[in-house]
Amino acid sequence: xxxxxxxxxxxxxxxxxxxxxxxxxxxxxxxxxxxxxxxxxxxxxxxxxxxxxxxxxxxxxxxxxxxxxxxxxxxxxxxxxxxxxxxxxxxxxxxxxxxxxxxxxx
Numbered sequence: 251x252x253x254x255x256x257x258x259x260x261x262x263x264x265x266x267x268x269x270x271x272x273x274x275x276x277x278x279x280x281x282x283x284x285x286x287x288x289x290x291x292x293x294x295x296x297x298x299x300x301x302x303x304x305x306x307x308x309x310x311x312x313x314x315x316x317x318x319x320x321x322x323x324x325x326x327x328x329x330x331x332x333x334x335x336x337x338x339x340x341x342x343x344x345x346x347x348x349x350x351x352x353x354x355x356x
Contacts, residue, residue, distance in 0.1 A: 269300035321345050 276286045276297075283301070287294045327344040329337045339347040 266300075266303075269297070270304065272297065273301055273304055319348075321348055 272290075272292065276283060279286055281289075283297060284294055286292070287297050321344065323341055323345065325341070325344045327339045327347055329339075329347075331337070
């Protein structure tokens with residue numbers, strides 16, 4: 251943001267949008283970051299920080315989509331931990347385990 255526009259009242263989403271647009275503008279300009287920022291009165295270190303944030307977000311793993319599952323009283327749920335320990339739930343216990351797990355994930 252321009253030095254005169256920086257306020258603590260801006261939301262994180264608005265800042266992300268603003269800096270994302272500046273980064274796209276810079277990528278299309280063919281200029282160095284230093285020249286680009288100087289011409290637009292942007293703080294170079296702030297620009298670099300937001301550019302790095304954008305790269306980190308691009309590399310981050312996409313959220314895993316959950317598939318719907320049908321459960322009934324005869325269901326069996328088996329969970330394997332990293333330690334290779336397996337926990338098996340059957341019947342009503344399986345339904346309760348899945349309900350509690352999904353409630354915690356939400």
